[in-house]
Amino acid sequence: MQVNYCSSCGAAMEDKNVDGTVRRACTRCEFVHWGNYSIGVGALVVKEGKLLLVRRAQEPGKGYWTNPGGYIEQLEPIQATVEREVLEESGVRAAVKAVLALRDQPRSIHNVYIAFGMEYEDGEPTPDGIEVDGAGFFSPEEMETMNVAPFTRWLVDVAVNGRSEGLTQDAEPIVPLGGYGLFRA
Numbered sequence: 483m484q485v486n487y488c489s490s491c492g493a494a495m496e497d498k499n500v501d502g503t504v505r506r507a508c509t510r511c512e513f514v515h516w517g518n519y520s521i522g523v524g525a526l527v528v529k530e531g532k533l534l535l536v537r538r539a540q541e542p543g544k545g546y547w548t549n550p551g552g553y554i555e556q557l558e559p560i561q562a563t564v565e566r567e568v569l570e571e572s573g574v575r576a577a578v579k580a581v582l583a584l585r586d587q588p589r590s591i592h593n594v595y596i597a598f599g600m601e602y603e604d605g606e607p608t609p610d611g612i613e614v615d616g617a618g619f620f621s622p623e624e625m626e627t628m629n630v631a632p633f634t635r636w637l638v639d640v641a642v643n644g645r646s647e648g649l650t651q652d653a654e655p656i657v658p659l660g661g662y663g664l665f666r667a
């Protein structure tokens with residue numbers, strides 16, 4: 483998809499060499515179209531050896547059981563997004579513990595997905611009835627006979643058989659870094 487008009491000032495865009503790479507750039511202002519990117523976040527909420535799954539009521543993936551999640555918002559910290567998505571989709575309160583996995587999909591909209599290990603706090607799984615029409619905690623054995631999405635199966639393996647604690651939040655970094663959300667090994 484070619485970008486013809488500047489999303490900042492509305493003027494025409496042109497091909498321009500920006501530091502050795504040809505990119506679409508505005509003919510009037512400094513705007514450069516760097517690409518199309520999206521970032522998703524997912525929740526791996528474990529309770530007594532079972533993982534929280536929801537059943538998608540909408541495309542893409544309608545009818546599949548997946549872990550809760552969504553897309554990040556412009557000014558919301560990603561851990562707040564994933565905690566909010568879990569609550570909205572399933573009625574469960576859970577807190578971010580660690581970053582456990584990452585998926586990269588370089589394509590027309592380059593997507594990066596970050597999976598968080600989360601600690602269950604309270605709430606009975608209850609589907610929101612809009613995005614999802616089922617919710618519950620399930621063991622890996624129970625999932626064998628369920629319509630679990632392939633990528634979710636991979637994430638379940640990470641959650642159950644993970645080989646490290648993952649990246650945990652650094653609330654007191656060794657140097658002051660205001661405005662950063664920091665996760666470290």
Ligand SMILES: [Zn+2]
Pocket residue numbers: 488489490491492493508509510511512513
């Ligand atoms: Zn412009």
